[in-house]
Amino acid sequence: MVIVSAAGSHLSERSILIRRRMPSDIPGVLRLFDRLLVALGVALVLGTGGVALLSQKDGGGEQSASASQVEGPVSKEGRVGIKAFKYMPAALTVKAGSKVTFVNDDTADHTATSTAGGAFDTDRIEKGKSGSVTLRKPGSFDYICAYHPFMKGKIRVVP
């Protein structure tokens, strides 16, 4: 393509080279992309703030329930739900020989693993599945999730 300039060909060649470096010469698609990027960046920043505020209102970010919080009546069979990285109930009392089932309704895999010398361990319970243990020996057993040790629970086994 020939560019004709009143100042002659020397100037036109130089002006082409200079104009290539100027921001105003960025193709329209890139300018559009930069605007889109600004919009996405602002959306991410505002979205992060919004989600954080909503989570605060919902009580998100709280620690898992303390093992001493809830302790139901003594039962022959036990059921512990797992949701939002919490065992519910966090504390359970069952009779010796009881079967305790852990139902994982969470979005991640979990375990229920005794902290006291391997008293019981469900191994990995995939999300949407359950795992059971039978507790024959009376005593008080603290347990955690092997993947997420901040999750704590307690089972008391009575004769």
Place this chain on the structure above:
Amino acid sequence: MHAGGGDRLRVVGALSTVVVGAVHLQQYADFIKDVPTIGVLFLLNALGAGAVCLLLATRARVLGALAGVAVSATALVSIAVSRYVAGGLFDYAEPTLRGPVLISVLAEVIAVVSLSAYLAGARSAPKPGSRVERRALPSTAR
């Protein structure tokens, strides 16, 4: 590096960073908010990704690319620690490669590679008015 190539790398890096931030934000809202420390880190990742996008759209693109590499590389190291190191990261382990994890890891790898290449190109490109660039100009244009 050719300006067009640099812009392509910036576009790919920026879009990958958006995906990284969006996945972290979605996972935070879904359940990670319940996980101590890790929840805050996910929020910081999403916030960082937003800032990177803004920087990559402005004249501070090199800074944006540097920050983008830092955000994605940190996320990659974190997921590796939570998956392969005993005890996980801040007591959080990721034993299964869930869909969002895979998407995020893929986006992080693309972001690190493309933005690193962009930075390498920006470093090797002659500065405006430098001797190298003047040499590149035709003699008639000097």
